[in-house]
Amino acid sequence: MDIYTDTHHEIQRTMRKIIEKDINPYVDEWEKARIFPAHEVFKKLGDAGLLGIQKPEKYGGMGLDYTYQVAAVEALGDINCAAIPMAIGVQTDMATPALARYGSEQLCEEFLRPAITGEKVACIGVSEPHAGSDVANIKTNARRDGDDYVINGGKMWITNSWQADYMVALCNTSDEHRHSNKSLIVIPMDAPGVERARKLEKMGNHASDTGQIFFDDVRVPQRNLIGQEGAGFIYQMQQFEEERLWAVVSTVSGLQACIDETIEYTRERHTFGKPILDNQVVHFRLAELQIEVELYRALMEKCVRQFSNGENITKLVSMLKIKSGRLMREVTDTCLQYWGGMGYMDETPISRRYRDGRLASIGGGADEVMLGVVCKMLGTLPVKKKN
Ligand SMILES: Cc1cc2nc3c(=O)[nH]c(=O)nc-3n(C[C@H](O)[C@H](O)[C@H](O)COP(=O)(O)OP(=O)(O)OC[C@H]3O[C@@H](n4cnc5c(N)ncnc54)[C@H](O)[C@@H]3O)c2cc1C
Secondary structure, X not given: OOOOOHHHHHHHHHHHHHHHHHHHHHHHHHHHHOOOOHHHHHHHHHXXXXXXXXXXXXXXXXXXXXXXXXXXXXXXXXOOOOHHHHHHHHHHHHXXXXXXXXOOHHHHHHHHHHHHHOOOOEEEEOOEOOEOOOHHHOOOEEEEXXXXXXXXXXXEEEEOOOOOOEEEEEEEOOOOOOOOOEEEEEEEOOOOOEEEEEEOOOOOOOOOOEEEEEEEEEEEEHHHEOOOOOEHHHHHHHHHHHHHHHHHHHHHHHHHHHHHHHXXXXXXXXXXXEEHHHOHHHHHHHHHHHHHHHXXXXXXXXXXXXXXXXXXOHHHHHHHHHHHHHHHHHHHHHHHHHHHHHHOOOOOHHHHHHHHHHHHHOOOOOHHHHHHHHHHHHOOOOOOOOO
């Protein structure tokens, strides 16, 4: 971004050093193992201050504005897979924003500080087997009992959950309206009654651990409530906005790398006596994709500036979230075609980008859900009749 200062560049240099030395040499091994050592990797990032760039200094963060986080997220694009950036994003921008904003001092000391140092791994539990897009329809409930909550239910498709130390879980805490009956509660993953039921096999993002988790009479102290009881749905909607912005920013460098790698490959590989790139259909198409990426980048930078200035980004970030998923599909699919048979092989980066990138139109708000938000803001949704 053109507003980057020396500090932004320093953050990127630090991130890239860790990626080069402690992450990329092991990515293929971790992809095969279907898991990466989150505690080990997060500790390295935490020691360098990279897990708390915008978190309060009071709890060990750097207290910087969002543009500095963008610099770090851009650098994450140098990682040779999407799984590990996603796991880091869960820790910094998906599981911990509400905790940092609304958590009590005691809760932040116990759970936010170690997430910033990388000593504890966090996960975010919203989705359930029957309710992903329709968040308000979740069934997991937390009932008050003495000084505790007793939690029953379960969560589905939870990133980091196989190794997480705690989950920030959205639970129903009353019979009120479905938008005012929810609360965010921190559940230690070693609490009795928490069962890591199933590690899920996926089409992509292989190095990331994704799990199904059950709660059977799990007892946690009521002080593990984040902010106010009943405000969880609103907190989660705010937190989703940061998740979506993270997703939008994290897409850019992957898209660019995909085009760059394809230009390089098609320049080297010859068919019918000339480089594949020399065919107009190929270089024109790659130019069209580059135009799309440039437009996307400009809009993303506008959204980042608005967010950093405290402006409402709901409409813009939802539009960008849709565009990021669609572009990811278009760019990876088109580029893979130009790699031919090699593109279909596991050993080439494009095949991993193609598999990993498919998640962008589904996770953290499917395209259609985002379109619903945009239409709501445009005032084009049909008006619901009151019964
Ligand atoms: C790899 C991975 C990691 C994930 N990590 C996490 C995590 O860490 N924490 C977490 O809580 N969740 C996580 N999720 C869950 C994810 O957020 C949900 O999968 C997503 O929100 C979609 O919900 P769903 O799968 O239930 O799809 P559904 O809600 O069943 O929807 C299925 C499809 O129907 C369409 N659709 C849905 N609603 C509408 C509508 N109103 N109008 C038109 N079409 C519609 C969309 O195309 C959608 O893709 C993860 C998922 C994956 C695959």
